[in-house]
Amino acid sequence: MPAVRAHAPGKVILFGEHAVVYGRAAIAAPVQQVRATTAVMAEPRLPAGQVRLQAPDIHLDALLDELPAWQPLALAVRLVLGELRAPRLPACTLRITSTIPVASGLGSGAAVTVSLLRAVSTFLGQPLEPSRLSALAYEVEKIHHGTPSGIDNTVIAFEQPVFFVRGQPLETFAPAVPLHLVIGDTGVSSPTAIAVGDVRRAWQAAPAEYEALFDRADRISRQARSEIERGDPTALGLLMVEAQEVLKSMGVSSSDLDRLVAASLAAGALGAKLSGGGRGGNMIALVHSGAASQVAAALEAAGAVRTIITVIQ
Numbered sequence: 001m002p003a004v005r006a007h008a009p010g011k012v013i014l015f016g017e018h019a020v021v022y023g024r025a026a027i028a029a030p031v032q033q034v035r036a037t038t039a040v041m042a043e044p045r046l047p048a049g050q051v052r053l054q055a056p057d058i059h060l061d062a063l064l065d066e067l068p069a070w071q072p073l074a075l076a077v078r079l080v081l082g083e084l085r086a087p088r089l090p091a092c093t094l095r096i097t098s099t100i101p102v103a104s105g106l107g108s109g110a111a112v113t114v115s116l117l118r119a120v121s122t123f124l125g126q127p128l129e130p131s132r133l134s135a136l137a138y139e140v141e142k143i144h145h146g147t148p149s150g151i152d153n154t155v156i157a158f159e160q161p162v163f164f165v166r167g168q169p170l171e172t173f174a175p176a177v178p179l180h181l182v183i184g185d186t187g188v189s190s191p192t193a194i195a196v197g198d199v200r201r202a203w204q205a206a207p208a209e210y211e212a213l214f215d216r217a218d219r220i221s222r223q224a225r226s227e228i229e230r231g232d233p234t235a236l237g238l239l240m241v242e243a244q245e246v247l248k249s250m251g252v253s254s255s256d257l258d259r260l261v262a263a264s265l266a267a268g269a270l271g272a273k274l275s276g277g278g279r280g281g282n283m284i285a286l287v288h289s290g291a292a293s294q295v296a297a298a299l300e301a302a303g304a305v306r307t308i309i310t311v312i313q
């Protein structure tokens with residue numbers, strides 16, 4: 001029986017991926033159908049400070065002291081200890097599991113980190129607030145790619161839809177009507193760092209063109225927020241279609257993503273776009289509630305390796 005068990009959800013980026021790295025607005029929401037979990041088992045017979053980290057998904061089973069400082073899970077544990085000014089943990093095993101597919105734009109790295117930070121701080125009797133969880137998770141995100149905007153750790157730590165602009169106070173918000181989404185996975189793993197690096201190089205080579213694309217993405221995100229708060233899914237769907245065009249122009253879509261986007265629109269989705277870093281990973285389709293299963297079936301027929309139906313509210 002674990003002493004503590006803590007979870008963190010996956011996430012989708014609804015609008016503004018990539019442009020958000022360059023200070024533009026973005027919108028993201030948690031996805032509770034998938035999650036990372038950290039279980040803490042106290043090991044009272046072992047000496048204090050002996051911490052075993054187990055993450056079977058990545059074949060990791062090691063003592064904390066044996067792991068290098070940059071190892072993301074080890075860094076997360078050390079960051080909580082520093083934050084809470086705790087010299088060490090009581091002897092324990094930390095077991096980390098996740099149902100979030102990796103390198104697919106659903107925030108698996110940030111969710112694993114947040115679940116670990118939550119579990120360790122709770123085990124120490126001082127559970128961290130979402131803002132502190134987010135700030136510490138951001139430090140770990142920097143290992144995954146050098147210039148994270150911070151949107152993943154924010155939406156996952158707060159577990160609410162967020163309107164996010166880098167460096168500005170966070171705004172959470174509630175949609176006026178529930179938004180029904182179908183998430184379709186291309187099955188192509190695509191590390192965010194590569195897509196982010198490619199966009200950076202393209203921006204350096206053609207700054208005016210990319211600044212204009214980022215500005216367009218920013219306008220779409222701001223308009224999307226009003227439509228979400230007004231409760232107009234049809235208008236929101238059109239903005240998703242436009243956002244996908246902008247992402248294609250940035251060079252971060254792929255033939256698999258384009259095929260799934262087209263299949264969902266043909267099956268009655270109100271709008272669809274890639275979500276996250278792109279090149280592979282997941283796309284999202286906005287649907288009327290009654291159309292979710294038919295859109296999911298069309299995505300699977302078009303090659304999606306899995307679909308998730310979720311509601312943002």
Ligand code: PMV
Nearest residue numbers: 017018105148149192276277
């Ligand atoms: O982790 P992903 O694949 O959802 O990508 C995050 C979104 C990006 O804008 C591409 C990167 C970032 O740091 O915001």
